[in-house]
Amino acid sequence: MAYLHCHDCDWSQDDFWSLEGWNPEKAMEGHWTLAFNDKYYMDRNFFKEANLEEKMHENEKGCWIRGQDLLAWELRRTARSVETMAVRTEREWKQVRDTFVCPECGSKNLDID
């Protein structure tokens, strides 16, 4: 797996996709089971950082979120990642590498890790 990132700002994207390797389907692998569990206990900071405070419940054991709300959040995160993927594959990168500029700052100082 390799991901494209900028050396002049904090822009980066998901790892390049491939049909057999990493792709949005793989990103969601294992997450579907979230829908079948009632409660996921999470650190209070998680709710704040994930902007999910309205989905937070509390009991004597701590803060929790419904499994289906956690799944919906994962789906939104993955959808956002899919929508903002600037260069989808390594093959596409080879085609655009000479002209591609950072979507955030316009720099050509990009790298793959």
Ligand SMILES: [Zn+2]
């Ligand atoms: Zn940049």
